[in-house]
Amino acid sequence: MSYFQRHIFFCLNERESGKSSCAQSGAQAGFDHCKSRVRDLGLAEVGGVRVNKAGCLHRCAGGPVAVVYPDAVWYTYVDNSDIDEIVDKHLKNGQVVERLVLSDDVGL
Ligand code: FES
Helix, strand or coil, X not given: CCCCCEEXXXXXXXXXXXXXXXXXXXXXXXXXXXXXXXXXCCCCCCCCEEEEEECCCCCHHHCCEEEEECCCXXXXXXXXXXXXXXXXXXXXXXXXXXXXEXXXXXXX
């Protein structure tokens, strides 16, 4: 068994150049909500789920973005209900939330 079953990485990058970035699209709020929901559900234990901050994940056009490993599933989200769905379905039960999956053609 791996140390954590899943990691979710949230891009929290803010670009100083003025180009759009996840930080301008509510990434910190999404990260904070995910972290507390995972903790509240008792998932933040060894063998469970780790919620991590990340810099730019190179998919800025779809921001805010987060990626779940080892499943390599990329998400975009709008609000806390989207985060709740990712936590409850994917992080807890391994079920991909198709409606929030980032399209393969989204990059910078
Ligand atoms: S700023 Fe978030 S993926 Fe680049």
